[in-house]
Amino acid sequence: MNFKSTIGFEVHFELKTKSKIFSPSPVSYGAKPNTETNVIDWGMPGVLPYVNKDVYRLGIMVALATHAHILPNTHFDRKNYYYPDSPKAYQITQFFQPLARDGYVEIEVHGKKKRIGIHEMHIEEDAGKNTHGTNGFSYVDLNRQGVPLLEVVSEPEIADPDEGYAYLEKLRKIVQFTGASDVKMEEGSMRVDTNISIRPAGQKELGTKVEMKNLNSFEHVRKSLAYEQKRQEQVLLAGGRVQLSTRRFDDATGKTVLERVKEGDADYRYFPEPDLAPDHISQEWIDEIEQTLPRSAEARYQQYTGEFGLKDYDAEVLLQTKESSDFYDQTVAAGADPQLAANWMNTQVNGYLNDNRVDLADIALTPEHLAAMIKLIKDGTISSKIAKRVFAETVKNGTDPQKFVEDQGMVQLSDTSVLEPMVKEVVDNNPQSVEDFKNGKDRAIGFLVGQIMKQTRGQANPKVINQLLNKELQNR
Amino acid sequence: MNYLNEDIDSLNQKLAQGTLEADQLAQDTVANIKQTDDQLNAWITVQEDAKPDQDLDFAHHKLAGIPIAIKDNIITKDVKTTAASHILDNYLPVYDATVIEKLKEAHVTFVGKTNLDEFAMGSSTEHSYFGITHNPWNLDKVPGGSSGGSAVAVASGQVVAALGSDTGGSIRQPAAFNGIFGIKPTYGRVSRWGLIAFASSLDEIGVMSKRAKTSAQVLNVIAGQDEHDSTLSTRAVPDFTRFIGQAVKGMRVAVVKEYLDAVDGDMHDVIEQQIAVLKEAGAIIDEVSLPLTKYVVPDYYIIASSEASSNLQRFDGIRYGYRSKDAKDLLDVYVKSRSEGFGEEVQRRIMLGSFALSAGSYDRFFRQAAKVRTLICQDFDRIFADHDVIVGPTTTTPAFDIGSEIADPIKMYNNDILTISANLAGIPAASVPAGLVDGMPVGLQIMAKRFDEGSIFKVADFIERSNKFYEQTPTGMED
Numbered sequence: 001m002n003f004k005s006t007i008g009f010e011v012h013f014e015l016k017t018k019s020k021i022f023s024p025s026p027v028s029y030g031a032k033p034n035t036e037t038n039v040i041d042w043g044m045p046g047v048l049p050y051v052n053k054d055v056y057r058l059g060i061m062v063a064l065a066t067h068a069h070i071l072p073n074t075h076f077d078r079k080n081y082y083y084p085d086s087p088k089a090y091q092i093t094q095f096f097q098p099l100a101r102d103g104y105v106e107i108e109v110h111g112k113k114k115r116i117g118i119h120e121m122h123i124e125e126d127a128g129k130n131t132h133g134t135n136g137f138s139y140v141d142l143n144r145q146g147v148p149l150l151e152v153v154s155e156p157e158i159a160d161p162d163e164g165y166a167y168l169e170k171l172r173k174i175v176q177f178t179g180a181s182d183v184k185m186e187e188g189s190m191r192v193d194t195n196i197s198i199r200p201a202g203q204k205e206l207g208t209k210v211e212m213k214n215l216n217s218f219e220h221v222r223k224s225l226a227y228e229q230k231r232q233e234q235v236l237l238a239g240g241r242v243q244l245s246t247r248r249f250d251d252a253t254g255k256t257v258l259e260r261v262k263e264g265d266a267d268y269r270y271f272p273e274p275d276l277a278p279d280h281i282s283q284e285w286i287d288e289i290e291q292t293l294p295r296s297a298e299a300r301y302q303q304y305t306g307e308f309g310l311k312d313y314d315a316e317v318l319l320q321t322k323e324s325s326d327f328y329d330q331t332v333a334a335g336a337d338p339q340l341a342a343n344w345m346n347t348q349v350n351g352y353l354n355d356n357r358v359d360l361a362d363i364a365l366t367p368e369h370l371a372a373m374i375k376l377i378k379d380g381t382i383s384s385k386i387a388k389r390v391f392a393e394t395v396k397n398g399t400d401p402q403k404f405v406e407d408q409g410m411v412q413l414s415d416t417s418v419l420e421p422m423v424k425e426v427v428d429n430n431p432q433s434v435e436d437f438k439n440g441k442d443r444a445i446g447f448l449v450g451q452i453m454k455q456t457r458g459q460a461n462p463k464v465i466n467q468l469l470n471k472e473l474q475n476r
Numbered sequence: 477m478n479y480l481n482e483d484i485d486s487l488n489q490k491l492a493q494g495t496l497e498a499d500q501l502a503q504d505t506v507a508n509i510k511q512t513d514d515q516l517n518a519w520i521t522v523q524e525d526a527k528p529d530q531d532l533d534f535a536h537h538k539l540a541g542i543p544i545a546i547k548d549n550i551i552t553k554d555v556k557t558t559a560a561s562h563i564l565d566n567y568l569p570v571y572d573a574t575v576i577e578k579l580k581e582a583h584v585t586f587v588g589k590t591n592l593d594e595f596a597m598g599s600s601t602e603h604s605y606f607g608i609t610h611n612p613w614n615l616d617k618v619p620g621g622s623s624g625g626s627a628v629a630v631a632s633g634q635v636v637a638a639l640g641s642d643t644g645g646s647i648r649q650p651a652a653f654n655g656i657f658g659i660k661p662t663y664g665r666v667s668r669w670g671l672i673a674f675a676s677s678l679d680e681i682g683v684m685s686k687r688a689k690t691s692a693q694v695l696n697v698i699a700g701q702d703e704h705d706s707t708l709s710t711r712a713v714p715d716f717t718r719f720i721g722q723a724v725k726g727m728r729v730a731v732v733k734e735y736l737d738a739v740d741g742d743m744h745d746v747i748e749q750q751i752a753v754l755k756e757a758g759a760i761i762d763e764v765s766l767p768l769t770k771y772v773v774p775d776y777y778i779i780a781s782s783e784a785s786s787n788l789q790r791f792d793g794i795r796y797g798y799r800s801k802d803a804k805d806l807l808d809v810y811v812k813s814r815s816e817g818f819g820e821e822v823q824r825r826i827m828l829g830s831f832a833l834s835a836g837s838y839d840r841f842f843r844q845a846a847k848v849r850t851l852i853c854q855d856f857d858r859i860f861a862d863h864d865v866i867v868g869p870t871t872t873t874p875a876f877d878i879g880s881e882i883a884d885p886i887k888m889y890n891n892d893i894l895t896i897s898a899n900l901a902g903i904p905a906a907s908v909p910a911g912l913v914d915g916m917p918v919g920l921q922i923m924a925k926r927f928d929e930g931s932i933f934k935v936a937d938f939i940e941r942s943n944k945f946y947e948q949t950p951t952g953m954e955d
Contacts, residue, residue: 039570039571042795043790043795044569044570044571044796045551045557045559045564045567045569045672045673045790045791045796046550046551046569046573046669046670046671046672046673047669047670048668048669048704048705048706048707049706050703050704050705050706051706078786080785080786080789080833082789082792082810084794084806087790087795088789088790089789089790089792090786090789265835267834267835269785269786269830269833269834269835269838270833270838271782271783271786271833271838271842272846274675274676274677274707274783275668275673275676275706275707276706276707277706277707
């Protein structure tokens with residue numbers, strides 16, 4: 001029997017705001033528990049939420065980048081439930097009227113293009129975080145309470161784990177390049193829930209779905225879906241029934257494990273949030289945000305491989321993060337040769353970041369300085385060997401390359417009026433080499449170049465010396 | 477001292493002239509409360525060490541040094557705030573409500589927190605964990621609710637003014653029952669930051685006092701401007717006292733047939749009499765109809781209870797207030813703390829609201845109620861298109877006997893039929909004393925279009941000046 005799978009995703013992105021969605025508490029990763037909270041986050045009696053409008057701006061960016069329709073009249077709703085990490089005992093979310101609907105993401109799997117629909121995306125607040133001590137007590141950290149989230153709900157149009165993987169990668173890239181979220185799964189700024197159901201080919205109605213929550217890598221998503229697909233097939237083939245349930249992926253065994261069986265959906269008693277006035281999102285505002293929307297990864301890829309003539313691989317490495325692509329764009333904009341800039345970004349810069357475990361934001365190097373250095377290489381002012389020393393200095397101390405090269409006397413010696421007497425002298429002093437040259441031994445030139453380099457402490461331009469030496473030797 | 481013959485102007489004058497010391501005023505107030513409150517039980521917390529601010533500027537702050545009562549569902553930093561509930565009976569807030577901040581800026585003296593129906597749910601102040609409040613006109617009668625403590629504190633002369641909150645009539649009904657003035661401003665006029673929420677879309681903080689002008693002076697201080705409340709209007713707040721002493725000639729007054737039909741006998745006569753006085757003074761009186769009036773009680777109880785069920789979820793025994801001693805696990809903490817901590821009326825409304833919002837009922841109840849609410853708003857818009865105010869009775873009867881209705885919640889709910897509409901529509905409304913029926917005060921309700929509290933003050937002050945009810949003192953207290 002043939003089966004068809006239906007896969008859907010609910011992906012939460014933490015929106016990159018300075019303060020929380022409904023309170024002035026700051027948002028940052030890794031702060032001490034409960035230091036970034038106030039009475040609103042604690043749900044103290046009498047407090048009221050207040051919308052941080054920047055949340056709309058970031059949400060609208062993602063909506064625009066996924067071709068979604070933004071609803072002009074938006075309001076928040078309450079989703080009621082008891083949970084220790086949620087002090088108000090309700091979550092403020094958008095239920096009746098989400099931020100946007102009907103978007104899509106284009107994916108390519110095994111050379112085939114496909115559009116995956118986005119059913120809706122809505123804004124909501126995150127809850128706090130519980131930790132369970134070994135002393136019988138549980139602890140709650142409310143730093144995360146009120147961090148703004150954008151939940152992107154796909155249509156159930158994903159046919160297999162590979163498509164699912166491609167969808168997530170693409171969605172992450174799109175969101176990342178809007179700058180609306182850090183999209184770091186390891187820090188929880190991107191969180192993935194997925195569900196899968198299967199049905200015999202030809203059957204119209206969807207099968208019973210199984211949910212998997214909080215998968216912490218794309219690889220886990222793919223493996224768990226693949227495992228579930230097979231498991232559910234076997235259940236059906238054996239005449240069984242798939243249970244409506246939530247399962248967890250066990251990395252060690254590569255299997256999914258039953259967590260809890262659902263007997264029906266929880267009743268969240270949604271209703272419009274009466275503490276917040278509805279907000280209107282005007283077309284003017286959307287247009288304004290569209291103007292500020294950073295270029296998509298796709299547009300950048302086209303430019304890199306087309307206009308700049310970079311290889312696919314180089315372009316993809318640059319596009320790994322928005323930060324590196326932005327840095328590269330700024331370097332090129334500052335006048336650097338695109339190919340040289342790509343080479344430097346993907347080898348020296350990345351190497352430095354990896355070796356020191358830092359981000360672009362943490363280093364002293366600026367795109368302007370990188371561009372300046374590349375220009376010095378390109379116009380022959382410095383050799384690529386010296387460039388490495390310049391880079392080491394600039395990346396560490398933020399020194400201006402031009403100034404550094406001048407101060408250190410590193411400027412490459414290309415002046416023939418200076419080099420010519422040196423060449424003559426070296427040839428005069430090495431009659432054996434002249435002999436060797438006449439006898440067709442090329443390495444004689446190498447030896448003579450080495451002598452001049454020694455004299456100039458490496459600053460002589462090898463290309464120029466080569467030319468001069470050849471001329472001189474021909475004349476002997 | 478007692479404030480039966482005082483208002484803010486006379487106190488301010490004495491303080492400014494030095495014939496009265498603010499310290500003495502605070503001490504006398506506390507002493508008088510302690511002396512009279514055995515009979516009344518209007519207070520939950522009395523700040524015995526109440527002290528006025530230093531360096532009071534009586535010239536610039538009319539309210540400087542004047543003691544004011546605060547309903548105990550308004551958050552006061554470092555002063556116990558209970559909402560009259562067992563579940564919050566030891567709650568010490570860490571911040572001030574915006575209205576409290578504003579009163580502090582005006583150098584008001586705080587003397588304590590007044591009794592109410594638990595979480596402001598009730599019409600009699602019989603639903604308080606801290607006991608029943610008694611009506612100073614007759615100690616066997618209820619003071620009304622939920623702002624019963626604040627109303628009694630003013631009517632009995634314990635304070636000159638009090639803050640209350642009004643979700644379905646909780647300021648106006650007790651004002652009527654106690655023979656004082658009480659105003660619920662327009663929704664969005666006064667910040668709700670720091671008001672322990674009952675029903676967020678209906679709750680409004682307001683003022684109670686013997687004279688309308690006193691309330692206007694307090695409202696001047698607490699209204700407007702607060703970034704904490706996004707439902708607050710940004711429009712400018714007028715000086716409400718400038719409507720005091722104005723003529724009502726030419727004002728267009730609507731009388732709602734259904735409201736008048738809701739009262740009979742002597743009460744009907746008292747209300748008709750006040751309307752006649754207005755007419756005599758040159759107001760233009762029109763009879764209008766609000767046919768949806770019969771739906772307001774069920775509409776209100778669905779919306780208010782739904783919001784309440786959600787607003788009260790945070791009281792779960794975990795973070796503050798009462799926690800059951802014998803809970804064994806997390807669910808048990810929630811269930812036992814709430815079962816033991818909430819009173820019967822509160823539990824009834826939580827159940828009602830949870831049901832109305834549940835997946836199977838939302839469309840049949842909450843959604844329908846929201847639609848009816850919209851229609852009620854439209855009806856008021858229609859009337860206010862060519863009228864300045866609506867006048868009529870505040871309540872269907874004078875204060876009833878303690879214990880007489882508490883066993884019949886539906887009967888109690890129906891008492892609010894005349895006050896609820898103003899909350900559903902978000903319009904301002906007040907009750908001004910209209911006279912006595914069987915020795916108990918009854919109130920005339922005045923409603924106006926949104927943000928037109930001015931017209932209400934104008935009419936209320938006129939009624940006051942004509943019937944001089946403020947000269948009467950409650951008769952029920954023993955010396």
